[in-house]
Amino acid sequence: MTNNDRTNPSLSRRDLLTTAATATGALVVGFWMPQRAPAQNAHPEGAVWAIESAVDEVNAWVVVAPDDSVTIRIAQTELGQGVWTSNAMMVCEELQCDWSKVSPQYASVNRDGREMAPAWTLEVMGKGATDPSGGGEPQFGSRERTGSSGIPNSLYRRMRTNAAASVRDGRYYLQLAGAEARERLLLAAAKAWGVPVEEVSSANSVITHAPTGRTTTYGQVALAAARTPHPNPERIRIKPPSEWKLMGTEQRNLDVPLKVTGKTVYGIDIKLPGMKWAAVKSCPVYGGKVKSYDFDRIRNQPGVISAIEFPMPDPALIRDRIFSGGVAVIADSWYQAKTALDKMPIAWDVPPQNAVRNTANMRAELMAAMDAPGTVRVNLGDCDRTFRNATRIVEATYSTPYLPRARMEPGNATVLVTNDRVDIWIGDQSPQETRFSASQITGIPERNVYLHMCHLGGGFGRNGNGPQAEQAIYIANQNRGTPIHLLWTREEDFISTTYRAMGVARLRAALDADGWPIALEVRTAMDEKAPGATACFDKVSRYYVPNYRFSTHTAAFHIPVGTRRGVGTPAHDFYRESFMDELAHAAGKDPYLYRRELIARTNLPYKADMIKALDTAAQMSGWGTPLPQGTARAIALEERGAESGGHATISAQVHTVAISRQGEVRLQRVDVAHEEGFGLVNPLSVRKQIEGQIVWFYNDAMHQQSNVTEGRIAENNFDTFLLSRIKEDPPQINITFFKTGHWLNGMGHDRCTSVQSGIADAIFQITGKRYRDLPFRNHDLTWI
Amino acid sequence: MPMDLTVNGARHSVDVAPETPLLWVIRDQLGLTGTKFSCGIAQCGACTLHIDGRPVRSCSVPVAAAVGKAVTTIEGLSPDGTHPVQLAWIELDVPQCGYCQSGMIMSVVALLNKRPDPTDAEIDTEITNACRCSTYHRIRKAIRLAASRISAGGRTL
Numbered sequence: 053m054t055n056n057d058r059t060n061p062s063l064s065r066r067d068l069l070t071t072a073a074t075a076t077g078a079l080v081v082g083f084w085m086p087q088r089a090p091a092q093n094a095h096p097e098g099a100v101w102a103i104e105s106a107v108d109e110v111n112a113w114v115v116v117a118p119d120d121s122v123t124i125r126i127a128q129t130e131l132g133q134g135v136w137t138s139n140a141m142m143v144c145e146e147l148q149c150d151w152s153k154v155s156p157q158y159a160s161v162n163r164d165g166r167e168m169a170p171a172w173t174l175e176v177m178g179k180g181a182t183d184p185s186g187g188g189e190p191q192f193g194s195r196e197r198t199g200s201s202g203i204p205n206s207l208y209r210r211m212r213t214n215a216a217a218s219v220r221d222g223r224y225y226l227q228l229a230g231a232e233a234r235e236r237l238l239l240a241a242a243k244a245w246g247v248p249v250e251e252v253s254s255a256n257s258v259i260t261h262a263p264t265g266r267t268t269t270y271g272q273v274a275l276a277a278a279r280t281p282h283p284n285p286e287r288i289r290i291k292p293p294s295e296w297k298l299m300g301t302e303q304r305n306l307d308v309p310l311k312v313t314g315k316t317v318y319g320i321d322i323k324l325p326g327m328k329w330a331a332v333k334s335c336p337v338y339g340g341k342v343k344s345y346d347f348d349r350i351r352n353q354p355g356v357i358s359a360i361e362f363p364m365p366d367p368a369l370i371r372d373r374i375f376s377g378g379v380a381v382i383a384d385s386w387y388q389a390k391t392a393l394d395k396m397p398i399a400w401d402v403p404p405q406n407a408v409r410n411t412a413n414m415r416a417e418l419m420a421a422m423d424a425p426g427t428v429r430v431n432l433g434d435c436d437r438t439f440r441n442a443t444r445i446v447e448a449t450y451s452t453p454y455l456p457r458a459r460m461e462p463g464n465a466t467v468l469v470t471n472d473r474v475d476i477w478i479g480d481q482s483p484q485e486t487r488f489s490a491s492q493i494t495g496i497p498e499r500n501v502y503l504h505m506c507h508l509g510g511g512f513g514r515n516g517n518g519p520q521a522e523q524a525i526y527i528a529n530q531n532r533g534t535p536i537h538l539l540w541t542r543e544e545d546f547i548s549t550t551y552r553a554m555g556v557a558r559l560r561a562a563l564d565a566d567g568w569p570i571a572l573e574v575r576t577a578m579d580e581k582a583p584g585a586t587a588c589f590d591k592v593s594r595y596y597v598p599n600y601r602f603s604t605h606t607a608a609f610h611i612p613v614g615t616r617r618g619v620g621t622p623a624h625d626f627y628r629e630s631f632m633d634e635l636a637h638a639a640g641k642d643p644y645l646y647r648r649e650l651i652a653r654t655n656l657p658y659k660a661d662m663i664k665a666l667d668t669a670a671q672m673s674g675w676g677t678p679l680p681q682g683t684a685r686a687i688a689l690e691e692r693g694a695e696s697g698g699h700a701t702i703s704a705q706v707h708t709v710a711i712s713r714q715g716e717v718r719l720q721r722v723d724v725a726h727e728e729g730f731g732l733v734n735p736l737s738v739r740k741q742i743e744g745q746i747v748w749f750y751n752d753a754m755h756q757q758s759n760v761t762e763g764r765i766a767e768n769n770f771d772t773f774l775l776s777r778i779k780e781d782p783p784q785i786n787i788t789f790f791k792t793g794h795w796l797n798g799m800g801h802d803r804c805t806s807v808q809s810g811i812a813d814a815i816f817q818i819t820g821k822r823y824r825d826l827p828f829r830n831h832d833l834t835w836i
Numbered sequence: 837m838p839m840d841l842t843v844n845g846a847r848h849s850v851d852v853a854p855e856t857p858l859l860w861v862i863r864d865q866l867g868l869t870g871t872k873f874s875c876g877i878a879q880c881g882a883c884t885l886h887i888d889g890r891p892v893r894s895c896s897v898p899v900a901a902a903v904g905k906a907v908t909t910i911e912g913l914s915p916d917g918t919h920p921v922q923l924a925w926i927e928l929d930v931p932q933c934g935y936c937q938s939g940m941i942m943s944v945v946a947l948l949n950k951r952p953d954p955t956d957a958e959i960d961t962e963i964t965n966a967c968r969c970s971t972y973h974r975i976r977k978a979i980r981l982a983a984s985r986i987s988a989g990g991r992t993l
Contacts, residue, residue: 132933132969304929311934312925312941313917314870314910321869354853387860460874460882460935460968509872509935510968542875736929740974744932747970770879770966779960781972 091324091468091535092475092502098315100307101477101504102160108278110236111170112159112207113143113229116274120257122149125159127208128218129481130307131459131511132744133800134737135218137305141733142223145299146230146291149270150257156306159208161483161503164197167207172232172285173225174205181698181795184730185292187224188795189698191217198488200371206484213481214514214615216798219733220699223795227290232282239283240276241268293731302736307507319506320539322466322477327535328357330527331389334378335400336547337763338610339364341377343401350396355388356381359396362526365519369489372581373612375519375548380527386539406610407763411554414760415451417607418556418577426575426605430591433599438571442562446638448631450559451825452623453757454765455552457616458773461509462545463520467528468535469494474501474528475535478521479508486521493525512748513615513801518548546768550614551758553582557589557627561597567639568650571599576627580606582613584620588627592695594662595632596653611760617748618802621692625802629688629809630824633816643813644670644687651689657697661727661792662689665704668725672786673706682835683710683720686813688806692797701797702727707810711818715833717754717811721784722746724804728789729796735789738799743785745804751776753808755827774829839903843868844912854900858892859883861899862909870910870938881965884939885909891946910938913945921945924982932969940965944979953983 095103105123109115115123124143130136140156178186193202203210203221210221234254241259242249245266252261257270282288293300310316335341347359364377379398383389439445466477467490474490483503491498524538540548555578562571576588585606593600616622636646644666651662666689670676673685685708693700708721724742732738755774759766767773808826816822819835838851843866850865862868862885871894874882878896885894886908887901913919921944924930931937940963947954947962954962959979967975 130933132931134932304926305931307934308926308929308931309917311931311937312922313913314868314938316934317869318872318935320873321863323864323867323869385860385864387856387864458968460880460933460966461872462874508933509874510933512968539873542877740929740932740971743973744970747972751970769877770875771877775880775966775968776970776972777960777966778963778972778975781970781976783956785973 089468089470091326094324096317098310098317099504100156100317101158101506103157108275110233110274110277111229113226114147114233116149116237116270118271118274120150120153120269120271122147122154122257122270123157124154126156127159127211128222129213129479129505129508129511131213131479131481131508133218133511133741134305134734135213136307137303138219138733138737139222139226140306141298141303142226143230145296146227147234148254148256151298153257154306158505159211161211161487161505162499162501164207164211164484165487165498165501169205169207169209170285172288173209173228176224177289182793184294187290188220190221190224197484200482200485204484211484213511216800220795220798223733224290228288231288231290232285233277235288236277236280236282237270237273240273240280243280244273244276296731299733300731300735303734304736317506318461318509319464319466319477319479320461320509322506322537324466324468324535327466327537328382328384329386329389330380330382330524330536330538331386331393332378332380332523332538332540332544333393333398334544334547335376335402337400337402337406338376338612339374339403339406341401342379343399345379345399346397350381350392353388353392353395355384356392357384358382360527360530362523365522366492369485369492369522370517370519373550373614374610375612380538382527382531382536386537390541402763403610409610409760409763411759414554414607414609415556418554421577421605421607422556422558422575424605426603428601428603430600430602432601433571435571435573435599435601438599439560439562439573442571443565444563445560446563446635447558447560448634448824449556450627450630451556452554452626453826454554454611454760455616455752455756455758456546456549457510457512458546459508459510459512462540462542463518463548464537464539465521465524466535466537467524469496469525469528469532471532472496472500474525475504476502476521476525477504477506479506480517480521481508481511481514482517485517489522490525493522494529512617518550520548542770543768546765546773550612552616553579553585553613555588555623559627559631561631561635563635563639567641569595569597569635572597574602575605577605577607579609579611579613583615588620588624590628590695592656594654594656594689594691594694595647595650610763611765617745618805621802622749622752622805622808625688625690625805626808626826629806630812633686633809633813634822637816644675647687647689656695658694658700658702658792658794661702662691662694664790665689665702665725665727668788668790669704669706669723672723672725672788673708673721675706679708682712682818683708684814684817686810688809690803690806692802699795699797701799701803702792703803705804705806705810707807707814709811709814711815711833711835713835717828717833719750719780719782719807719811722782722786724785724787726787726789727792727796729792729794732789732796739787741799742787742803746785746807747776747781749804749807750780753811753827754829757827839899841899841902841907842905843907844909850899852899855898857895858897858899858902858907859894862894862907868909868911872935872938874935879966880936881943882936882939884942884965886942886946889946889949891943910942913941919945920982920985921948921978924978924985928974928978928981930971930974930978932971936965936967940967940975944982948979948983948986952986954979
């Protein structure tokens with residue numbers, strides 16, 4: 053239900069019914085809704101949040117209208133990864149409806165808070181990640197619906213968008229949802245025709261009874277199907293890849309047409325009747341709060357309404373992250389609010405122990421932590437003895453900086469709190485958590501919290517869940533009855549986000565006379581709160597080494613840390629693959645063949661897939677053929693889960709890099725050999741993820757760093773925190789997919805991490821200099 | 837202070853402080869939200885629109901500078917989303933999150949108006965918008981596709 057006039061909210065079905073009842077004096081039996089504020093009914097053109105369907109749904113994921121149009125409800129958030137399309141494809145594959153008639157719409161977060169999932173979604177079928185006919189190996193974990201991981205038992209199951217898991221964890225129940233709806237539509241048609249359901253079939257929304265040649269459409273039987281429960285849903289099976297027709301084909305993303313006309317509604321675009329804007333400043337030193345502010349100085353500024361101090365967002369609501377307290381200025385327009393806020397004197401109460409922190413003293417503490425015993429995660433063989441007797445030892449210390457995700461859309465949320473209800477308009481990667489936050493902050497029960505979901509202007513690691521929602525809910529709760537649109541400046545976005553933790557690693561290997569490693573000792577150090585602090589290296593070495601010791605070391609820092617296109621993996625991959633290059637060079641061996649041999653010597657379940665990836669990437673790149681002076685190739689393995697025998701994502705890349713004598717780096721070509729497991733849902737989306745992550749990690753390798761100065765993050769806008777432009781995109785990206793015998797782990801992150809080690813090794817090959825700390829822009833890359 | 841603006845061919849009278857950035861007048865006063873805010877300091881280009889056909893970063897241009905000139909936003913690029921650049925973007929499935937793409941498309945249209953068949957070097961120099969999803973690979977291909985359509989006598993810009 054859309055409206056061409058963006059400023060005029062259209063009417064929902066409820067209002068039409070209410071309006072009709074009022075106009076005619078008739079009573080709509082069994083249907084009564086209290087009058088709602090105009091803002092609560094707003095539905096601008098381009099909005100795709102949940103609205104009540106005008107016709108009865110077949111099931112919670114599928115609505116078929118009489119004209120055969122199909123609405124598929126999406127419970128993850130579209131933030132550029134293509135979930136809007138791939139989730140719909142998984143439902144549509146089984147539903148067997150006409151793909152051109154599918155419109156995705158966000159699933160209702162409110163309903164998810166009130167209803168439990170159908171029983172047929174609760175168990176996964178099949179024999180795990182290596183069974184092509186099954187549902188894979190979803191990471192059920194906790195079934196607590198407001199928690200931060202696992203797959204809840206509430207209506208839409210997992211509504212989080214994280215861990216590159218939307219396909220991995222959602223595929224089985226999304227396929228089931230499509231299949232359940234299809235079977236009910238077929239049952240309804242069979243019943244209407246008085247024929248056995250086994251005799252009817254469907255394709256492209258058309259149902260056919262072959263013996264008589266009769267046909268009907270989904271739209272014609274949808275109402276009957278909606279009123280006919282499935283008699284034995286536990287018997288529903290999902291299609292294996294061999295039967296896929298839509299899944300596995302390259303489909304353009306369904307959200308793209310609105311994104312090229314500017315009509316997509318992001319959270320920042322929300323405008324509601326009576327809405328006011330909030331600009332905020334938080335204490336830039338984390339853990340701080342407002343000491344004082346002087347509202348009188350800006351009281352008479354144009355449009356200014358009020359100022360309100362807000363406390364540090366409750367860490368219990370945001371996975372224990374410590375941000376800061378701050379102050380908001382509320383005005384008629386955001387620019388007025390921001391301009392006034394900039395003029396308002398604010399004094400901060402800064403925690404002194406945090407204010408003395410800077411990059412140098414934090415890194416020194418991490419380096420010192422590596423000399424302490426740490427926590428031994430694995431200790432295979434006898435490293436100490438092997439190192440004592442070794443004739444050749446290679447040691448290297450690497451470091452990676454703090455890094456934010458820096459998505460393009462600054463944090464924002466629009467919240468209206470009334471006495472019995474909370475409405476939130478937001479792009480959000482954890483709406484179930486936000487629903488819980490709203491109930492905790494306002495005291496209004498979760499069943500009365502409504503999230504109007506918007507697409508996100510980038511994610512890259514739960515940036516949709518900074519404390520923007522919690523700040524906005526707090527401010528709106530103090531201004532009940534008025535919709536408050538909170539929007540961060542870019543500078544504020546850099547303050548109120550979590551960072552990928554700074555890390556250091558020391559790798560030490562003993563080599564035998566032929567140059568093969570006989571012992572490897574790995575120490576990593578990060579903030580103790582960092583996701584990945586314990587996973588920042590392999591518990592099972594991917595490269596054969598008979599003596600292996602890995603320990604983790606920690607320090608306690610105040611920068612709020614979170615995931616960022618991976619959980620420890622990007623830094624880990626830089627350390628591991630750089631060190632493999634260093635060992636190969638020390639051994640005088642080819643870095644491709646060195647890796648290949650060391651993988652071949654292992655007993656890892658997916659070693660054949662890893663070798664296939666290396667072989668394919670090497671062959672694609674013309675590995676070993678001559679290159680001009682100043683140009684070099686580097687290869688690396690990328691994998692996630694290759695040791696487990698469960699879900700995994702395995703690939704290898706060759707980077708061809710040119711460096712001018714003046715030190716200008718150009719990533720010329722990337723050859724990617726990437727497994728597709730049993731099958732990719734939308735290979736086009738996967739290609740786009742690979743293309744994008746190549747440049748993402750080029751940024752990490754060359755440009756990006758966040759330094760801490762006097763306890764605060766120094767780089768707070770795109771003039772100091774640098775982003776690659778089109779001129780740095782590699783002119784050539786070649787991608788080859790190959791099949792393997794397991795389901796994939798995921799595509800949304802830790803792909804293409806090897807750009808980091810690839811450029812490092814190219815720098816070494818061309819200039820003779822080995823740099824081990826990112827980003828390389830800090831270094832002299834010239835050569836003679 | 838009331839000012840007259842011409843945006844996408846329509847005249848509007850707005851009453852804002854003259855130093856207000858054009859971006860916020862376009863978004864708040866006129867309700868044209870396709871033009872995006874991201875950095876606020878003319879670095880990223882998400883707010884790119886045209887003034888008299890030239891691409892400008894509207895977060896850093898005062899509204900007063902647009903008085904008496906023709907402003908074009910993504911909403912005014914074509915009546916039905918069928919500008920050759922928009923069609924190329926759809927065909928090659930360029931956007932990911934899409935947030936930067938309004939500004940990106942406006943920068944590309946301005947380039948193609950000036951140089952209908954730009955070299956790679958010209959693309960590198962002229963297209964300085966940032967895309968955090970790094971859709972650049974498809975952007976370059978889509979620029980080529982749009983340019984070929986235009987030079988083959990497709991719709992003129």
